[in-house]
Amino acid sequence: MTFFYTNQQSARLMFYHDHAWGITRLNVYAGEVASYIITDDMEKKLLPAAVGNPAGLGILPGAAETIPLFIQDKTYVPNAAQLALQDQTWDTARWGGEGSFWLPHVYSPAQNPGDSSGVNQYGRWAYGPWFWPPTSIEHGPIANSYFDPNCNPDETWCEPPLMPGVPYLSMGMESFHDTPVVNGTVYPTIELDPKAYRFRVLNAANDRFFNLSLYKAVDANGALCNIATNPTPAAESTGVACTEVALNPTEVAAALEDTTIFPTPVAGTEGPNWIQIGTEGGFLPAPVVIPPQPTTWVNDPTVFNAGNVDQHSLLLAPAERADVVVDFSQFAGQTLILYNDAPAAFPARDPRYDYYTGNADLTDTGGAPSTLPGYGPNTRTVMQIKVKPGTGTPYNLTALETAFKAESLGGIGVFRNGQNPIIVGQGAYNSAYGATFQNNGPNAGLVQIFDTSFSFKTCGRSCRAFTHLPAAAEDDPGRDGRGLRS
Numbered sequence: 425m426t427f428f429y430t431n432q433q434s435a436r437l438m439f440y441h442d443h444a445w446g447i448t449r450l451n452v453y454a455g456e457v458a459s460y461i462i463t464d465d466m467e468k469k470l471l472p473a474a475v476g477n478p479a480g481l482g483i484l485p486g487a488a489e490t491i492p493l494f495i496q497d498k499t500y501v502p503n504a505a506q507l508a509l510q511d512q513t514w515d516t517a518r519w520g521g522e523g524s525f526w527l528p529h530v531y532s533p534a535q536n537p538g539d540s541s542g543v544n545q546y547g548r549w550a551y552g553p554w555f556w557p558p559t560s561i562e563h564g565p566i567a568n569s570y571f572d573p574n575c576n577p578d579e580t581w582c583e584p585p586l587m588p589g590v591p592y593l594s595m596g597m598e599s600f601h602d603t604p605v606v607n608g609t610v611y612p613t614i615e616l617d618p619k620a621y622r623f624r625v626l627n628a629a630n631d632r633f634f635n636l637s638l639y640k641a642v643d644a645n646g647a648l649c650n651i652a653t654n655p656t657p658a659a660e661s662t663g664v665a666c667t668e669v670a671l672n673p674t675e676v677a678a679a680l681e682d683t684t685i686f687p688t689p690v691a692g693t694e695g696p697n698w699i700q701i702g703t704e705g706g707f708l709p710a711p712v713v714i715p716p717q718p719t720t721w722v723n724d725p726t727v728f729n730a731g732n733v734d735q736h737s738l739l740l741a742p743a744e745r746a747d748v749v750v751d752f753s754q755f756a757g758q759t760l761i762l763y764n765d766a767p768a769a770f771p772a773r774d775p776r777y778d779y780y781t782g783n784a785d786l787t788d789t790g791g792a793p794s795t796l797p798g799y800g801p802n803t804r805t806v807m808q809i810k811v812k813p814g815t816g817t818p819y820n821l822t823a824l825e826t827a828f829k830a831e832s833l834g835g836i837g838v839f840r841n842g843q844n845p846i847i848v849g850q851g852a853y854n855s856a857y858g859a860t861f862q863n864n865g866p867n868a869g870l871v872q873i874f875d876t877s878f879s880f881k882t883c884g885r886s887c888r889a890f891t892h893l894p895a896a897a898e899d900d901p902g903r904d905g906r907g908l909r910s
């Protein structure tokens with residue numbers, strides 16, 4: 425089939441991938457996926473003046489300072505000896521040997537009704553018929569041909585009498601891999617000048633979220649990698665220096681005993697902020713300064729989203745994009761790490777998918793051994809950024825913020841003039857439109873879960889209202905008994 429896309433969108437980073445029925449996950453994982461950039465007159469106005477763009481204001485970094493970061497996670501088939509220890513079911517003749525992509529191809533349920541605990545320590549996926557409440561599926565559990573009625577579970581581990589009646593999978597989803605890949609390279613390194621750059625970030629992983637921050641790197645002695653104070657940083661045993669982020673040692677030590685403990689970077693090692701200007705939806709109403717922030721969770725059991733992720737930095741789910749400026753002018757001569765600590769799964773973290781230096785050896789529950797400094801697997805250290813020494817050129821954030829404001833506020837109205845008109849007015853649009861939409865109250869453009877009607881102001885300033893059924897704001901489609909879906 426031939427598809428036609430109009431690309432009638434405002435300036436943004438686009439993302440496309442093959443969607444063949446039944447094998448989408450495999451094609452995306454194999455790399456049949458790409459991005460491209462749509463630009464428009466409003467974006468050109470923000471770029472430096474150049475041939476073909478004489479009216480450019482130079483508010484955003486130009487093409488030479490714009491870098492796409494196409495981030496995925498992969499697992500690689502190890503050498504034969506290691507493969508024999510880790511996956512005896514992998515067929516190198518059919519699926520590829522050392523260095524080929526490995527993928528989870530055995531359906532390993534998290535439940536085990538054959539064990540008194542009900543839990544399979546090695547399990548990865550919640551199997552519906554063994555979950556609570558159980559889901560009935562057309563082809564349920566079947567007899568397990570490995571079951572031995574003479575096996576005594578008090579003496580040894582025994583195969584359960586039943587096993588999931590699933591076919592042999594080409595790749596189970598959700599799949600979380602152990603190695604981040606940026607623009608097709610594992611653990612890449614880049615040298616930048618002490619000035620501002622624009623990154624077009626895309627999460628192109630099958631399932632893994634990324635919570636991205638920049639932190640200062642440390643060497644093998646734990647010393648910060650700064651040419652001024654540490655001109656010859658100590659290398660790790662791999663021969664590479666400055667690969668690590670300093671994690672709180674007490675948290676790392678405690679996590680060896682209790683893998684629910686979530687180690688975080690040492691305070692004071694934060695790198696530059698993100699200045700986010702856009703998403704997959706194009707430019708934002710106003711730039712947003714986002715500081716480094718380790719993941720935290722909502723621990724209040726009385727709120728609807730208890731257990732979800734609370735605080736984060738630049739958080740990207742698969743297919744989401746971020747258009748960001750980073751000012752490296754205050755980090756001349758320093759090495760930084762693009763750091764990720766998003767939980768996998770999201771938001772319910774499985775420590776076996778959180779690979780970081782000095783983590784616990786989880787081989788007895790089907791996980792990986794402890795990660796050594798300078799080595800993978802490591803899903804926290806995504807990329808190394810070496811900022812060259814010299815006098816930094818600070819970025820003019822004020823000019824950027826002004827440009828996004830409405831003409832009445834002294835700006836050029838980047839959002840108002842570049843994007844389609846908004847429909848539901850909210851306080852976040854005030855600076856873009858020179859408007860006075862409310863943040864709270866009856867016309868704030870927000871719907872609560874118990875609301876049955878919704879009134880709002882639109883950008884024409886007139887007040888519109890409509891009513892909707894409660895189910896329209898309900899996330900549980902079966903709850904009203906009529907199958908109404910939001």
Ligand SMILES: [Cu+2]
Nearest residue numbers: 441442443448
């Ligand atoms: Cu898709």
